Amino acid sequence: MKSCLIVDDSRVIRKVAARILEELQFHTEEAxxxxxxxxxxxxxxxxxxxxDWSMPNMPCQEFLRSVRKEKDGKRPKIVLCTTENDANHIxxxxxxxxxxxxxxxxxxxxxxxxLAEIGAR
Amino acid sequence: xxxxxxxxxxxxxxxxxxxxxxxxxxxxxxSRLAPVARRFGFxxxxxxxxxxxxxxxxxxxxxxxxxxxxxxxFFRDRAMFDAFRDTIxxxxxxxxxTQGRIRIWCAASxxxxxxxxxxxxxxxxxxxxxxxxxELIATDLNTDSIARAREGLYxxxxxxxxxxxxxxxxxxxxxxxxxxxxxxxxxxxxxxRSFNLLDSFDWLGEVDVVFCRNVLLYFDDATKRRVLKKLVxxxxxxxxxxxxxxxxxxxxxxxxxAATDARGVYTRTHPQQKRVRA
Numbered sequence: 001m002k003s004c005l006i007v008d009d010s011r012v013i014r015k016v017a018a019r020i021l022e023e024l025q026f027h028t029e030e031a032x033x034x035x036x037x038x039x040x041x042x043x044x045x046x047x048x049x050x051x052d053w054s055m056p057n058m059p060c061q062e063f064l065r066s067v068r069k070e071k072d073g074k075r076p077k078i079v080l081c082t083t084e085n086d087a088n089h090i091x092x093x094x095x096x097x098x099x100x101x102x103x104x105x106x107x108x109x110x111x112x113x114x115l116a117e118i119g120a121r
Numbered sequence: 122x123x124x125x126x127x128x129x130x131x132x133x134x135x136x137x138x139x140x141x142x143x144x145x146x147x148x149x150x151x152s153r154l155a156p157v158a159r160r161f162g163f164x165x166x167x168x169x170x171x172x173x174x175x176x177x178x179x180x181x182x183x184x185x186x187x188x189x190x191x192x193x194x195f196f197r198d199r200a201m202f203d204a205f206r207d208t209i210x211x212x213x214x215x216x217x218x219t220q221g222r223i224r225i226w227c228a229a230s231x232x233x234x235x236x237x238x239x240x241x242x243x244x245x246x247x248x249x250x251x252x253x254x255x256e257l258i259a260t261d262l263n264t265d266s267i268a269r270a271r272e273g274l275y276x277x278x279x280x281x282x283x284x285x286x287x288x289x290x291x292x293x294x295x296x297x298x299x300x301x302x303x304x305x306x307x308x309x310x311x312x313x314r315s316f317n318l319l320d321s322f323d324w325l326g327e328v329d330v331v332f333c334r335n336v337l338l339y340f341d342d343a344t345k346r347r348v349l350k351k352l353v354x355x356x357x358x359x360x361x362x363x364x365x366x367x368x369x370x371x372x373x374x375x376x377x378x379a380a381t382d383a384r385g386v387y388t389r390t391h392p393q394q395k396r397v398r399a
Contacts, residue, residue: 090290101286103277110281117285
């Protein structure tokens with residue numbers, strides 16, 4: 001079973017995402033900000049990270065660069081998840097190390113298709 | 122809705138589109154026909170259905186179209202598009218080397234996602250740079266769907282289903298908060314027209330690759346056989362026919378043979394080969 005770390009400051013969003021990912025046969029872990037997400041990654045690097053764009057305390061570009069520098073940090077497929085859907089943001093986060101980009105609100109069909117797109121399913 | 126009204130609707134759909142309407146699917150009636158009822162000034166779907174036998178051609182057509190819309194998304198059944206890119210296209214490039222021309226037909230393209238997925242693969246294969254002439258034809262029964270496909274506008278939700286972010290960024294521009302537009306070059310690469318599979322295929326000519334996915338399964342056996350035979354006849358002898366993964370056309374037309382590991386991809390076998398095997 002593949003693992004997915006869900007990083008979002010909203011508990012509600014994390015629960016919704018976790019339910020969808022569990023239906024897609026993922027083992028899920030949750031983190032509410034970049035710092036705790038990094039410590040989860042240092043302990044055990046997940047296969048997939050679903051990362052909210054607007055996290056408190058740490059800009060997502062900084063998290064992307066930090067996690068990619070970790071041991072094994074190139075391995076996870078990282079899906080940015082955001083309400084900001086303009087093309088400049090997209091280019092920016094892809095440059096910083098994200099693999100995919102999903103706009104909120106998403107559902108099981110769109111998340112599943114995105115994960116298939118990056119070979120995570 | 123009375124049993125008579127249901128029977129009339131079911132008969133109308135079968136006559137005009139080949140589609141079967143089992144009672145199990147009757148839950149679709151309300152949601153699909155509510156907008157049609159409003160458009161024709163009825164308070165309820167029941168009132169629309171009651172009037173349908175005496176209704177205009179336009180009403181019958183609107184009802185048929187609303188009932189036959191099917192869900193679609195970009196690169197639906199990815200394995201099939203991979204087979205198109207990795208097996209079918211390379212094979213056709215060799216087989217059509219002299220002619221320099223490949224004809225592809227998307228026979229039930231709905232709102233265009235499948236046709237644009239093919240157009241993206243074709244553009245990424247840079248065939249035009251090598252002087253290939255590619256004819257990509259996309260048809261659907263539903264005139265509204267074809268109009269939408271031709272316009273090439275999709276919502277955030279639609280562009281997320283099956284479309285990777287890199288393809289989104291390179292083939293679309295954002296034209297609104299919740300709206301993306303397909304590039305002009307992709308739109309120009311497809312010829313869209315509305316077409317009913319029950320009608321004559323005479324305008325079409327022979328096609329190298331035919332996509333007709335998840336349509337035949339809505340037909341009764343006789344219609345399925347008739348349309349499938351026309352589809353096979355429209356496919357050139359060394360071409361490919363791509364069907365939905367749950368359809369089993371080779372059980373109806375034994376001349377068809379699975380062509381790749383991806384389910385749903387068929388070629389026509391040569392009659393000689395059949396004889397040898399028999």
